[in-house]
Amino acid sequence: METGLFTRGLSAGERDSFSYLLELYRVSPILKVLTSAGGRVYCVGGAVRDILLKKDVKDLDFEIHGLAEPRLIKILSQFGVVATQGRVFGVLRVNPWDIDWSLPRADGSGRRPAVLIDPEMGLVEALRRRDLTMNAMAIDPIKMELFDPFGGERDLQDRVLRAVNAQTFVDDPLRLYRVMQFLARFEMEPDDKLAFLCKNMDVSRVSRERIEGELKKMFLRACRPSLGFRWLATISRLIDLFPELSLLVGVAQNPRWHPEGDVFEHTMQVLDAVALDASPLSEMDRLALCYGALCHDMGKVSTTRPHEYDGRLISYGHEEAGVEYAVKFLKRFTACKELVARVLKLVRYHMRPCALVRGGAGCAAYRRLAVCLAPDSLAFLAYIARADMRGRNGGGNRPHTNSVRCVDEFIIKATQCGVFDAPQAPVLSGKDLLERGISGKRIGGLLARAYEYQISSGVQERALLLAYLGLG
Known part of the structure; x- marks a missing residue:
């Protein structure tokens, strides 16, 4: 891999995008003072990648070379209160900016790695510690130049995920989960070397909170979050990282209702369907729906069997059976009781909307269901029911996007019954x-x-x- 410092000027469009960010965050005065004091300031991390990809920038981070920490703190203090909670990692923040101001560092290995902060570290060496080449680029905000010593821009163009350094990549086991969510968000493929590293990494020390953070990014930022789980299956890591999902592989379904194949394929299509459909909702709503999609048919593992008379596959009671699987699954990835409670309700009731419509149920049934779902609503349940029906594409691995008649009729009836958005309020007090x-x-x-x-x-x-x- 090339290690020479590759530099080019930003294109007109990239310059405009970056200038807009500097203006939006109002950081130009800080950058000028840091530069006047002898500092060399670079924008680093995801912002650089997203500018090149012409995507919305979620985070803006700067790395300052040539200034010792006390001097850096003194300068930043001119613009606001300096928060030093991340000081051990060389990271400072200035209120009210949501920006990291960091010093160059080298990281050791392990869950609590030793951190060597070195303001005089060269830019190439500072970028070398990063996980992937697409994240190991920097922009000089004064000269408007891109620094790309490891070929990150080329890998973006080729849609390839590549480790900067194979030896240091495995020092942080969270990076396997980062590859998973980057793969899904940017629809890129790890090269063979990175896939081998991830297949053999020991990730047993990664905390639940850190894994949850990467899953959250994947669910909220990827159009096709299923790609992350599908990739884990290809490198034989689904079975140890997400065993409940692995159990779904090979569980057959009645092809009359599920032409897409086994329960795992169905689950992946439902996940993508709900991620696309629920994009306007709040983050918490979208997380609940994505976890709900993953868990909704886990009960089929223990309930699927041939019908005793005609041999067709049935999974009666899989909704209730799925709750136990979902509890085990969710316990490993979140401590949020509210989120777990919402997901379990989606698992238990995901079949109910279309069942009510097909059974010609009256308003009493809709009113009872609204009470069961509270504090969530029938409107919320409709998302998972619609995704469940759309995730049945036998002609590919992407969900259908058509309207779903039984869900549309459910929405109409629930609205007529006055309980679509909330259960009926008690009359007596x-x-x-x-x-x-x-x-x-x-x-x-x-x-x-x-x-x-x-x-x-x-x-x-x-x-x-x-x-x-x-x-x-």
Whole structure:
């Protein structure tokens, strides 16, 4: 691999994009002072890559060479309060900017690597510690020049993921998960050497929180997050990193309903379908839906069997059975109880929308389902139901994008029943019962009875509900 410092001027479009970022973040005054003080400032990391790819820049980071830490802190203090929580890694932040100002460093190996901070380190050596060539480029914001010592721009053009240094790449085991999410986000392929490294890396020391962070990036930023899991399967790492997903490989389905193939293929298509469909939603909503897509059919592992009369494959009860698998799966990747609760509801009820439509259910069934989903809504459940139906493309590995009739009818009926966006509010309150001399523990029980009657009957008149409780 070439190691000579390759430099070129930014194109007019790249210069405009970068200048816009400098103006947006209002950092030009800081850059000028740092340069006047003898510092050599470079924009590094994902921002450089995204500018070359003409993508929206999510993070702006600068690396300062030629200035010792005390001098750097003194200069940055002129522009705001300097946060030093990342000082051990040579990283500083200045409030209110969401920007890392870092010093060149070399990292040791392991979960808590020794960090050598060296302001006089050369740019090539500083970039050498980075994981992939596409992340090992820098821009001089004063000269508007690109530095690319390891061929990152060429690899972007060839859509190849390549390690900067094979020996140091394995020092941080999180990098396997980073390759996974980069592969999905940018739809690039690791070269053979990188694939071999990832196939054989020991990642047992990576914390749950760090893995969760990489999964979050993949789910929120990739149009086809399935590519990450598909790649893990090709290098035989799905079985040890995501064993519940590995169990889905080879679980056959009834081709009448699932022409796409096994449960793993279906799950991957559903994941991509929901990632595309739910893009306008909040980050938390999208994460719940992506995890829900991964887990929704895990129960088929233990419930799939031939029908006793005609031999067709059935998976009765896989929704409930899937909850146990989902709990084990989610426990390894998140500590967020709210997220887990939302995903488990998606697993348990993902079949219900189309089942209600096909069964000609009345509003009472829709009202009950809305209560079961709360605090989420039937609108939220419709996303996973739609993705489930779209993830059945037998002619390729991408989901369908057509409308889904049963989900469309579910939305119409739920709206007509007044519970599409939220469950029906209880008509009676504790005040109603207190006014009638009811007190203590009886209030909760009576309100629950009244609400159940309200949901099942559709009655919303206070007098009728009180009469039902014998308090009219």
